[in-house]
Structures are given as C-alpha cells and as structure tokens.
Amino acid sequence: MSENTSLLNRARTLDAEDPLAGYRARFEGHDDPDIVAYLDGNSLGRPLTDTLQRLESFVREQWAGRLIRGWDEGWLGLPEQVGDLIGRVAIGAAAGQCTVADSTSVLLYKLARAAVAARPDRTEIVIDRDNFPTDRFIMEGIAAERGLQLRWVDLQYDGGATAAEVAAVVGPQTALVVLSHVAYRSGHLADIPAITAVVHDAGALVLWDLSHSVGSVPAELDQWNVDYATGCSYKYLNGGPGAPAWAYVAQRHLADFQQPIQGWLGSADPFGMGSDYEPAPGIRRLVSGTPPIIGMLAMQDMLALIGEVGMPAVRAKSIALTSFAIEAVEELMSGTGVVVSSPRDPQERGSHITIDHPAFRDLVPELWAKGVIPDYRNPAGIRLGLSPLSTSFEETYLGILQIAESLPRS
Numbered sequence: 001m002s003e004n005t006s007l008l009n010r011a012r013t014l015d016a017e018d019p020l021a022g023y024r025a026r027f028e029g030h031d032d033p034d035i036v037a038y039l040d041g042n043s044l045g046r047p048l049t050d051t052l053q054r055l056e057s058f059v060r061e062q063w064a065g066r067l068i069r070g071w072d073e074g075w076l077g078l079p080e081q082v083g084d085l086i087g088r089v090a091i092g093a094a095a096g097q098c099t100v101a102d103s104t105s106v107l108l109y110k111l112a113r114a115a116v117a118a119r120p121d122r123t124e125i126v127i128d129r130d131n132f133p134t135d136r137f138i139m140e141g142i143a144a145e146r147g148l149q150l151r152w153v154d155l156q157y158d159g160g161a162t163a164a165e166v167a168a169v170v171g172p173q174t175a176l177v178v179l180s181h182v183a184y185r186s187g188h189l190a191d192i193p194a195i196t197a198v199v200h201d202a203g204a205l206v207l208w209d210l211s212h213s214v215g216s217v218p219a220e221l222d223q224w225n226v227d228y229a230t231g232c233s234y235k236y237l238n239g240g241p242g243a244p245a246w247a248y249v250a251q252r253h254l255a256d257f258q259q260p261i262q263g264w265l266g267s268a269d270p271f272g273m274g275s276d277y278e279p280a281p282g283i284r285r286l287v288s289g290t291p292p293i294i295g296m297l298a299m300q301d302m303l304a305l306i307g308e309v310g311m312p313a314v315r316a317k318s319i320a321l322t323s324f325a326i327e328a329v330e331e332l333m334s335g336t337g338v339v340v341s342s343p344r345d346p347q348e349r350g351s352h353i354t355i356d357h358p359a360f361r362d363l364v365p366e367l368w369a370k371g372v373i374p375d376y377r378n379p380a381g382i383r384l385g386l387s388p389l390s391t392s393f394e395e396t397y398l399g400i401l402q403i404a405e406s407l408p409r410s
C-alpha cells in the first residue's frame with residue numbers, strides 16, 4: 001500500500017493526544033493482527049475483556065451454583081435494573097421508565113401499538129421512507145392490522161428528518177410519528193427536542209429509534225419530553241450478537257400503557273397464576289415472557305465503562321473520529337468518484353459516515369478478507385462505523401487507505 005505519511009502522522013498524533021485512547025486495550029481482540037481496521041462497531045460492538053470473566057462467572061456461580069433460585073435472587077429484576085442503568089448513563093431517563101426485553105423490532109411493535117391505542121380517534125402513522133427497514137415494515141403491519149394510514153416522509157439521501165419537514169406532514173389525524181435519532185445510512189442526527197415539540201403541537205405521540213445513537217451520542221429523553229424510545233444494545237452498547245434491546249416509556253404514559261403481547265411476566269402478579277390479565281403497574285408491563293438473562297450480561301460491562309468515561313467525552317471522541325474519517329476520505333479518494341453521503345457538520349451526524357461508489361458492493365468481501373471490516377448498505381454505500389471507545393485514529397486511517405487502494409482507477 002502506498003502510505004500517505006502526513007495523514008498517518010496526523011492519525012498517530014490524534015491517538016497520542018486522545019484522552020480516551022487507553023480504553024481501546026480493554027476490548028478483546030484489539031491487538032488481533034488479522035484485524036487491520038474494525039469499522040463496524042455501529043453494527044456489532046467488540047466485546048470487553050471484562051465480559052469474558054462475567055460470562056464465565058455467571059455460568060459457574062449463578063447458573064450452576066444457584067440454579068432455579070437465581071430467578072428469585074435477582075434475575076427477575078435484571079431487565080429493569082439494566083434498563084435503569086441505560087437510562088442513567090446513556091439516555092437521560094430517570095429510573096422506572098426503561099426495561100430490557102425483546103429485539104428492537106418487537107419493541108417497536110409493542111410501543112407503536114401502545115401509542116396508537118393512546119390516540120384512538122386518529123388515523124395516521126408518520127414515518128420516513130429512509131428509516132431502517134424493520135421500522136417501516138412494522139409500521140406497515142400495524143397500519144394494516146389497525147386500519148390506519150401510513151404517511152411517508154421523503155428525506156434527503158445524505159440527511160435525515162428535520163423539524164420543518166415533520167411540521168409539514170403532521171396534523172389532526174396523526175396518531176404517531178416514528179423516526180430514528182441517527183439515520184442508519186446517512187448518519188444524520190435528528191434534533192429530538194425540536195421534532196418532539198412539533199409532534200406534540202399536533203397532538204400526536206413520538207417513538208424514537210435510538211439504535212444508532214445509544215452509547216455514542218448523548219440523549220436526554222426526559223428533558224426532551226420524548227414519549228417512547230427503543231434501541232439495539234449490540235451496537236455501541238456492546239451487548240453481543242442478538243443481545244436484547246431496551247425500551248423507554250415516559251412516566252406520564254405508564255399508567256395507561258397498553259401493549260399488545262400480554263404475557264405472564266408483564267402481569268401484576270406473575271406467580272399468582274390468576275385467571276385474568278392485569279398489567280404490572282410500572283415499566284414491567286412492557287415485558288411479555290422470560291427475560292433473556294444471558295443476553296443482558298455483556299452490555300453491563302460496556303454501560304459501566306460508559307458510566308466511567310461519561311457521554312460528553314464519548315461524543316467528543318466520536319466527533320473527532322468522524323471528522324478525521326471525512327478528512328481521510330477526501331484526501332485519499334479524491335478523483336475516484338467516491339461521495340460522502342453524510343452531513344458535513346459534525347453536530348448533525350452520529351458516529352458513522354457513509355461513502356458511496358458503484359464499486360463498493362463488490363469490494364466489501366475483498367476488504368473483509370484483508371481484515372478491513374466496514375459494512376455495505378444499498379444502494380452503493382460503505383458505512384464507516386467508529387465506535388468511540390474501541391476505535392483508534394490510526395485504525396481509521398488504515399481502513400480508509402485500504403478502501404482507497406482497492407478502488408478501480410481509470
């Protein structure tokens with residue numbers, strides 16, 4: 001590879017001056033020589049070394065040691081305990097409003113069904129056409145099930161939802177608006193407080209998908225007056241493959257919150273084995289069945305680390321990384337036809353950027369084979385996901401250099 005010495009030196013200087021640089025060594029595999037650049041922590045975060053110990057000790061001491069007694073000794077309370085921890089360290093939610101439960105897809109369904117039930121006289125769900133497929137598909141399903149209309153919003157390819165665009169489509173028929181905090185492709189960061197206010201002015205409710213922001217961009221859900229939110233925990237919360245998602249229901253909605261999958265563990269008295277369903281009084285009513293305890297282990301280590309570092313420092317590193325990545329793309333890929341399809345203003349983007357080129361679809365398997373691991377998103381994008389606590393500037397440089405070198409040149 002033909003190195004760009006000045007950019008490499010700049011990456012090394014940024015690493016040397018980075019107050020969070022030392023945290024990278026706490027992640028398992030950070031020194032794996034076969035991984036040149038891991039640029040997909042926005043899809044699947046790396047495991048912390050602490051997690052090895054936690055998983056082993058759980059199996060030995062808790063599962064094998066406590067057996068069925070473990071449920072009474074703490075496992076049953078774990079979804080709310082971890083939910084409160086997420087609320088405290090990552091999303092600005094006071095205790096009692098968050099729980100860990102199903103996949104993000106299932107939680108989107110439960111929250112949206114509860115939201116439309118809370119606006120029975122209204123007929124529309126607003127969602128953007130560029131939202132993540134599961135968000136769109138689930139809202140389509142709910143619209144069909146409940147006889148509602150979907151109102152689609154078209155957004156800029158390299159941007160995302162703005163308050164003005166949302167204001168133009170919400171009205172007296174809007175029951176619910178479903179949007180992403182950070183857009184999965186462009187990385188656009190939506191202004192949650194401004195958009196939430198617009199939705200509320202129309203008398204509607206809002207459900208935010210924080211999958212691509214939680215753990216990398218601070219949120220203040222209570223302060224921003226959000227109604228409902230959910231997000232993945234295997235991305236920047238490093239919960240591991242298939243780790244369960246979390247959901248937030250604002251305190252003011254809990255008493256009337258009606259979710260559609262009424263299971264025994266969300267009922268008021270699960271072990272009463274009663275004849276009729278009565279929902280649990282708090283956030284536990286969002287739960288349906290047995291909580292995925294093993295899936296909730298790894299995220300606790302990342303949440304502890306985020307708590308130690310603090311979200312403002314995480315965000316500052318994230319901005320520095322995405323800014324450096326754009327600089328490197330511009331320098332190393334000029335004249336190749338590569339386009340940056342993410343906001344240029346760092347205040348308007350999350351922790352990943354997308355670059356587009358028609359050759360990228362075929363290039364990504366080749367890059368993976370060389371240990372450079374971003375991901376591909378249609379129609380022509382490579383996403384560079386920069387996980388603030390586990391990604392270095394040098395790694396970012398090496399990955400972008402490899403992509404540049406692999407591009408066909410005329």
Ligand SMILES: Cc1ncc(COP(=O)(O)O)c(C=O)c1O
Pocket residue numbers: 103104105106132134135180184209211212232245
């Ligand atoms: C923005 C967004 N929402 C929802 C999901 C779906 O999450 P799950 O597969 O856990 O249901 C994803 C998955 O990547 C996502 O990126």
